[in-house]
Amino acid sequence: MERSEAIRLAIALGMMGGIVAGTLVYVQNPTASDDTDWDVDVSELSTEDNTSVCVVFFYSPGCPHCGNVEEFLAAVPDDVNLTVQRYEVRKEPARFDRYLEAYDVPESDRGSVPAVLVGEEYAIGDRPAIELIVNAIESGKTVRCPAVNETTS
Template sequence: MKKIFLFALAFVIPVLVFAQDSSKKKAYYFYGEQCPHCKNVDEYFQANGIHEKYDITKLEFSNPFNARLLMKFGEKFNSEFKGSVPAIAFADKFIVGDQPIIDNFVREIDLAENANVLPDAGNAENANENDTKQESQPVRNENGNKKSIFPVLIFALVLVGGGALVYLNRKKT
């Protein structure tokens, strides 16, 4: 009975941990390193724990692929601010400008039903047939998007601990 319980526990815990992480709402955040408006948004995100609540992929717009992706989102959402930063895309929303993002992002993403997957900019990856090998380069900073190794460590500890218990029980009999 103990073996069955340990075996089941070893597989249930990681499933629950990983399932919890996938429920976060996701967004692309386009920014510029030297942009003062982007710094305002970054400070707001940091002060309000936005990176902990939502899975935000930061894309620096000076990267050519990221700039094309930003333009594609601007075109898809018929924004007059195509290519402007800061901008954030999620579900069926595209918000441009520091104050609009600060004022509306949390409310809008919480109301969005389909924000659990990153939005599609249409054919952004095929915008230029000759340059399809270049990939997006999301920037991971200390406050956002770092994938936690905690669930992996728990899974490994459960497996090792369960294996040790099974081994010790076998040795006694």
């Protein structure tokens, strides 16, 4: 089994713990799926010496897709140098809008959560968000925290 397959399999097993959706209203990415068969083995994720990855994560309480991303982030080993800046969209709507504008997110995806920004890239939905984070970690490159006043191009 290849390393990436093993990584994805471990995530699948870890995510099977079940996610219970709350009663709060959230905007769902129409292309996201509710299944959680991730096939990433987080135990094999690592960052190279002196590298770090920063993730900006916008979520909504009760959103099952956001919960999938949260479970993934919680499963990342402590030795992975990962910084996560979490923002609840209901409490930080102006910040959310500024990031979406700075990253030139199409209108059709604006307002959808989970939204994850890593470096100069973004992802909307649980699967794309987790893939983006895994790819950033596996790249072995330092990815600093984006700021809304910075351009992304």
